Amino acid sequence: MTFYDGIYPFYPQQQTHFIFNLDLLTVILVFLVLVATFLIILPGIRGKSRPFWMFRIILSLFIGAVIVAVNFTSDWAAASVKTNTTYKSFSSAFVSAEVGLHIGLSGINVTLKGSPVEQLNETIDYNEVFRWTDILDKDYTDALERGLPNPILYIAEKFTINSPCGLYHQYRYSGRYASACMWTAFCCWLVANVLFSLPVILYAGYMMLATGTFVFFSLASFATVQNVPVCTFNVGTVSFQTHFSVSFWLSLATGVLCFLIGISVVILDCWMPERIREAFSVGVDDPDEDSSLIGCYLNDSFLDEGNPLPPENVTLTVIRRIIFAIYSKR
Template sequence: MTFYNDIYPFYHVQRTSFIFNLALLTVILVFVVFAIIFLLILPGIRGKSRLFWMCRVLISLFIGAVIVAVNFTSDWAAASMKANTTYKSFSSGIVNAEIGLHVGLSGINVTLKGNPVMQLNETIDYNEMFKWTDSLDEDYTEALERGLPNPILYIAEKFTAGSPCGLYFQYRYSGTYASATMWTAFCCWLVANVLFSMPVILYAGFMMVATAAFIFFSLASFSTIQNLPACVFAIGTASFEMGYSHSFWLALAIGVLCVVIGLLVILLDCLIPEKMKEAFSVDVDDEDDDNCLTEGYLNSNFLEGVTTITFTG
């Protein structure tokens, strides 16, 4: 094996570790561009409403960015542990590494990072993605053929369709329904932003509450994974249990924020509707048009020769 630089000849060439989710990066860049464009036109807004518009737009963009981004993150639930474990099949080499499991709405990420990273003359830094599709078992078979480290294969096997743990179907369906309701929340958020620019601010508040409701439905759907019987992930003498992670709590915080905004808008619109219309700059143009009509002048020359017809019935 020395001739092959300690890489077994029947394994494929090792791939570089996972760097960043490109879909998530695209979402972040799109909303950052929108925020920058708004900041560039912000000086054109006159008066005291400039600060209100800035806070309103930035908070709204943040809510929309989170709703979309959590569909592509892989840390709705997570767990990790440090263990001494065998590295690869047909090898007696033992490595000290940190093994992590990150669950998202579309699949799981299994990470393996050596401590230190360089061990057995090799860089131990893996992040492998397994998606909730009909090809997950095929992905697992491909991982076997590529000769991924034993800890990654052990955890991935727990999520295959034939595993006695039964994690695959529950996690897949929970993630699918959670993603669908989260996208519905995004649609409600879009409608709410449109209504905020119209003289129907009350209904915009209702749509913000509806946005929060669908976010909570998404969280409830993902939470059904807790109904599964406990499946122990044990490597050597170490083990771990799954727990909610950053994306779950961030989505919960955004849902609470939408509820607060929606209820506050509904309450203020009922108590001080005129002030709310003035704050959101609606109905201002209509009043200006009315004033222009009352101050206008009538050219009598256009009325010469005009016959007035009166209909009687």
């Protein structure tokens, strides 16, 4: 309902704010279950390979968890500022609050937390999500109708499709390409783990290098937004700009770790292939052993006075005995 010409009324009731990303929670729980499963079967591994096996599994699961989780986090870039600002439309009341902007691959989070939290007889603690979808403008309109605080609406308006800042297209497409590269890195990570359980450790090292490469491609894709003209955010009397945050640096560290693992495996496989196969508990091929040859044994009854016959005499003797056995039955 509106007053007239699209002007929305003041909504005094407290709105329910975003609490936690359920997709991120699901990823964390899945990988925690995998870690718990491997720890349960750890006592069944004998010998000195147990510590190395445990370290390798936990490190691999950490890399996989980071690659998947950063697709759902909202802190690839962030900004925060404390200021005095107007609270809601059609009101001249000011509040002291901390305003935060958190940008992820799939959308943004805008936070508003009062300092103190209880002001104007309300609890000022908001965390609102706006996704990179074709209906983001509709979500912004819904936020206007819900009567969200002015700082949240001001920042969200900067990311609408028709905003002069053009942030919507910049962050949406860079985030889309970054997410695609991350999922490709996850596929390479899966293939690398399969190859580590086979006697092809060299190719597992190559796949770890490919994993790190696609992680770096993802970081480069998201970092391209820093080359566009800066759009200034003015909240109250204070302005702020975004900077790379936790997920970006964690992804960078994971990419470097994948590169170090891949390079180490490739070098060790070329230098001491038997030792590295032994470390990963995979079989070592013996070039002198031909598995296609099966040992043959000669019955003593085919030997004359304990002395082996020449190969051609042995064959003739066997044929004669078979023919004799057939005719004797008749």
